[in-house]
Amino acid sequence: MSNHPADDGQTGIKSVDTSLDIVETLTTEGPMTITELAEVLDRSPSNVLAHLRTLERRGFAVKENDRYRPGLRYYEVGNSIKENYPLYVHGTDPADELAADTGEYVWLMVVEQGLGYYLYKTGGEDAVESGAYTTGSRWRLNATASGKVVLAHMDDDELDEVLDAHGLHSMTPNTITDRDALEAELETIREQGFARDREEAAVGIRGVAAPVRGLDGVIGTVSLSGPASRIEGEYFQSKLPQLVTETADIIRIKHNGARAVDR
Template identity: 30%
Template sequence: MTSNNRYMLSSVKNALRLLRSFTLEEPEKKVTDLAESLGLGKSTVSRLLSTLESEGFVIKDEETRKYRLGLSILHLNTVLTSHLEITRESQPVLEQLVNEVEETAHVAQLEDMEVIYVNRVECSHPVRILSHIGRRNPLHCTSSGKVLLAFQGEHKVEQYIDQKGLQPYTLKTITDPEKLKMELETIKKQGYAISIEERMEGVTSIAAPIKDYTGKVKYALTVIGPVHRMNPYHPQMIHKVINAAKEISERLGYWRN
């Protein structure tokens, strides 16, 4: 047993796993659903839910017998996002960018070989897309994911391909490892990535890297919209996205030579 595992409480870990199992697609779940998905006994799940409910982290609907996340989660989210430097520094830049391109913009970061969105400014005519604060998406089929993966180095790229695989989400998803590697090299050279219906049909996006004060790519700025309205290859769009990403980088302390 390692020193880390020695101090790990299984009950706390299971409670956290339970909370993370709620998603936008499945915001409400029954005890049996949770027990099956987590591989735990129903009595264990019931005890965890009762404890979490007492602290406001979950709420039970007495009619449907289903549980959903409680307001205590929202409070923690507010505390976290209000103190995230990237949120503070990117907010005015995102607002200006959305005002100019009239499409929704996000900031994303890499976590556990997935892209997770940490800030978002929505346009006045949004479409239903698979992106929101806290949303996790694959790396190989999203523009933000490809940007973040491109600057991770060959070892990380190989690790992602081996562990995650290149799952096809649409007919346009890149599933050939060599083709993905070639595109990542192109992204590094040109300084931006484009995804057209690779994750979801009818949706396109463009992303550019955001650097921290050390010059390391830590985040990606993304503009996303419907294919019938947004052209990610338009020079003006590319220019605005790259410049906005550079402005956020400078606000984070990166100094361009």
């Protein structure tokens, strides 16, 4: 019935699944009418209407000139999640500084359920805006510098779990898709303390990422990215890693300091 993974025998609420199907369809496909939704999801219009009424009453869906779209309550809930992340709270200012110093994009990423979410993006006045690169969207961990950093600091069980769940998906010809090659890369990352992205997520874009360590484990990453024309040579080899690692340290210190004071 549902086309979603993990539709296993487990307990679950099917009607909640349909509401989520509706919202996800509206986010990916754009605003739709009731009949269109009913068509796509293969359910009766009356049923779709019932769901949309519930969602609309709660602010999670909105009718806008005869079409429905997800409501801004998603934005409200999402923002509140973001602001509860220590990485975001303590990371934005240092990230802004790094961006100002380098003129490139600087990112903050966290991992949830084996996928990377970019919580913050800053800077990049000189850079070309590449549409796909934006905050909020999910990324597979093997394809980005930030993702590889997090993978490098997982124990083996976690690593297996993540790779089993999401695989080694290829984004560009340079994406690491071989398990052994990935293991070697992760070892290198552990040794040097940071990761490089050699046009593995998008052609023409290189980057460097460093882990931000919390009291137990990595709480997220800082990364910097820009066009391969600028990110190269000694700058790419040693200067940027140094800058990014320093920024990660600043965030770590702010974070751990704040935690101690919390008590």
